[in-house]
Amino acid sequence: MNNTSTRVERAQKPRKCPECGQAPLASILYGMPAFDEELERKMNEGRITLGGCCISDDDPAWECTHCGLKIFRRQVQ
Template identity: 60%
Template sequence: MKRRSFLESSTRIKRSRKPGKCPSCGHSPLASILYGYVGFDGGLQKKLEEGRIVLGGCCVSDDDPKWECTNCGQKVYKKLPEESSKSIKK
């Protein structure tokens, strides 16, 4: 997997729902990022191996990305409802 440099990844991409493909490289599908302490089982292991889920770590904040491209590492943030309404009013 190619990792993005700081400069490449410094632009925050926000979407109101999960994109069908990566907005940077076009890879499909994006993986959901799972945060917190997780209990490993066969189902989770399979999703990790398939690239449907990536682990985001145990520290959770209000400003964490929701999805990640397993090809280029681009992170995509969930657009909050108030952000969506601001863009509509413009």
């Protein structure tokens, strides 16, 4: 599990985890998804993880399913 307190931000989804080097990173899906075979397959492959139904304007976009590092989308200024 990730123990760093430094916020990690990227403009786009990294190919591999900047902390542990594992790939692929999972996209975090928020809200109430409709579960189907495709969603289940992507979750089993580590390509999607669920982020819950409470959404803020500052939620991480990606997560390493190996070490748990959460990566935020860098906001364009």
